[in-house]
Amino acid sequence: MVEPRTLALDAMGGDHGPEVVIPGAAISLVRHPQLSFIFYGDEARIGAVLDQHAALRAKSRLVHTALTVSMDDKPSQALRRGKGSSMWLALEAVKTGEAHAAVSAGNTGALMAMSRLILRPMTGIERPAIAALWPTVKSECIVLDVGANIGASGQQLAEFALMGAAMARSLFHVERPTVGLLNVGVEEIKGGDEVKDAHAILKGTDLPLDYRGYIEGDEIGQGKVDVVVVEGFAGNIALKTAEGTAKQIGQYLKDAMTRSWASKIGALMARGGFKVLKHKMDPRRVNGGTFLGLNGIAVKSHGGIDALGFASAVDLGYEMAQSGLLERLGSDLDGFHHTLNKTVQGAAPGA
DSSP: OOEEEEEEEETTTTTTHHHHHHHHHHHHHOOOOTTTEEEEHHHHHHHHTTTOHHHHHHHHEEEEESOOOOOOOHHHHHHHHHSSSSHHHHHHHHHHSSSEHHHHOOHHHHHHHHHHHHOOTTTSSSOOEEEEEEOOOOSSEEEEESSSSSOOOOHHHHHHHHHHHHHHHHHHHOOSSSEEOOOOOTTTSSSSSSHHHHHHHHSSSSSSEEEEEOGGGGTTTOOOOOOEEHHHHHHHHHHHHHHHHHHHHHHHHHHHHHSSSHHHHHHHTTHHHHHHHOOOOHHGGGGGGEEBBBSSSSEEOOOTTHHHHHHHHHHHHHEEEEHTTHHHHHHHHHHHHHHHHHHHHHTTTOO
């Protein structure tokens, strides 16, 4: 059943602020008419843009604040000085139940730090993760963590797997999502101790997912699994590398198709195919990373994205709020930690 949902938007976040956030929300509203919005930020600046979107204005409320979080602020600075900012108030609206999800294109470190402080991690979760949608030759997969943490223990990687599987059930509508651990090879002997520990946990624990073992980097785009699990440092490098490679291929194609009159004619004849390729490679389609493991939904949009890309982040926030993700994930995590505790107690001397 489709129910009304309210999203809290940090209108001042990102490189362009309201000039992108508001048109993006307007695009998402066309796709999801049951949405309503609360915009946080400079009332005069937001209002001037909002006046250009009558349908959106009718479904929106504006909360003024002069405080904003700079893209250059360190997380510690944002926590000290950011209370009452547009980012802070958007997250607080989720905590109080005024909104079902928050979306911001602002400073990633600040947003994660504020999210952890305001929304709080779920019981038993030490490290929330950022999960990103990743285009594949089949459709899309989920990759996490893509930057919330540097390093992770075996148990934390296993928790990431549960989080990603819960998100996959919500977005892809599969009951037992397939999960793989990103590694330098598929052989059992390869990988660091943390990855091997996670592999053992995922193999030996009854979980609501289909664990497929190790996968390598080139298999992400092949769509081998629904969820790819990796610690945040390597995950962020993989994400930025993929984005850069997509731009590089696009530039190669553009240069090749405009090199001569013959190539221009060929490009004209193949424009339908190139249009499809451009759509599939467009990073705006999958813009938005979700902070998983918190008692609330927070979505991070790329800071330099345009309105169409921001609309994708808003769509993601709506879909996550609509799916019942938090309730299912909470149940999954309770079961996982209970099983682990029983295993540890059973292995203890004299048990």
